[in-house]
Amino acid sequence: MNDTVSFGYEDVTREEKTARVGGVFTSVASRYDLMNDAMSAGMHRLWKDRFVRRVQPRGGEQILDMAGGTGDIAFRLAKSGASVTVADINPSMLEVGIERAAERGIDGLVWTEANAETLQFPDRFFDAYTIAFGIRNVTDIPAALREAHRVLKRGGRFFCLEFSTVTWPGFADVYDAYSHHLVPRLGNLLAGDADSYRYLIESIRRFPDMPTFERMIGEAGFVRTRVEPIMGGLVAIHSGWRI
Template sequence: MIKPNRQRKRKPAPETPRETPTETPTETPAQTTHFGYSDVPVDEKASLVHDVFADVAENYDLMNDLMSMGIHRWWKSAFMNRLNPQPGMRLLDVGGGTGDIAFAFLARGGGAATVCDINAEMLEVGRRRAIDRGILDNLDWTCGNAENLPVSDASVEAYTTAFCIRNVTDIPAALREARRVLKPGGRFMCLEFSHVVLPVFDKLYDAYSFNVLPALGQLIAGNREAYQYLAESIRKFPTQDRFADMIADAGLGHVTYHNLSGGIAAIHSAWRI
């Protein structure tokens, strides 16, 4: 009798442990922002801007004279006319270290003003100017960042900023802070260098800004780089319409703007509804 051929069951071969592929950690690219025409890490811009204004603090009016061809004083007067200060009105002027806006506000009958600036050197110039002018009452000075103001919610009737906000790292955050500190019905106003809207004149102003202005900065203030940055920062600032949209996105209402000197500067106005 033939026995059936039984196949042996083979033991399974031991499994060779598989090597887990080593994952190369990916580096998160550093966030950058513009400093003039240069890209810099976000967390470095504030200190770079601080250094620029620390260097020009003593000659800040001269700087504005050079950048505006001498007409910034008229712009500030137009700015104050639109604000129309009233007795009892409390103003927060952000980035107003040397005090021009606050002084004009109080001279026109405003109630009280606080000047907030991130730059201690600018504030010191403002304090000295206030003492020289005998402006001692209803005026406070505080060092602070526009993106995180050391000011209570809904505490002022007016928020102003002049020739400052284009230097802020996070402009939307600064605009949200403006809304936060304003009382309902309070007024937001911004005076800033902007974009020329007159044909031909824009090219002439560009030629002045990028060729003449830095040379004058070197000749008069010994600081070409600061004035080069300031010219570049103007070109990087949003257009009048885009900035108006940013103000509205921050929750402020009835946003309008008015060009000055063909758009070399512009006044933006809004309200906390």
């Protein structure tokens, strides 16, 4: 096991990454929607709609939405009648989600503080596991994938929405310039926090490319793995099944 992991473009200890990622999300929690709008030019709302359509939640299912503190994915999943547990390692993010649910009159969601690498849920409990724009911030990604596999029932499905590596020529250069130069400035303007936004962009660059991450999902025990690039790989929907 390596002694260091990536925090943006830095290599830090595992403990330091966990602490610093926590600081980032505590800092941006109240402006999380603005953050996502800045990073995706507002497109994240459409990507999340598409993601939930791929999950195909159904009434009566038990679904774990990991790193879902602000409720964006859970609110969409809950429309199906599924029982949704929202888990996040960061209590500030959960507070935002709970407040948003109350404002929207959304009841019935379960909110819990949890580390994706060491989930407190029993084996084979959930019908589906979702994680959107969260997996790249996990300190030990293989451990989180193994935990996702463990808590899913046989026939359970794993879905991950994450920024990835743009493969379209030309567009990759445009997005690279936009993200590296404009997004931190927007972060400073909108939230007074350029550094957190800079980390989030750098974390995208350090995240495994689509084939590599798909292989990691398979190594965690999932079968029928699939990757669906969106906008040339700007983001991707990864999926797999537990049998």
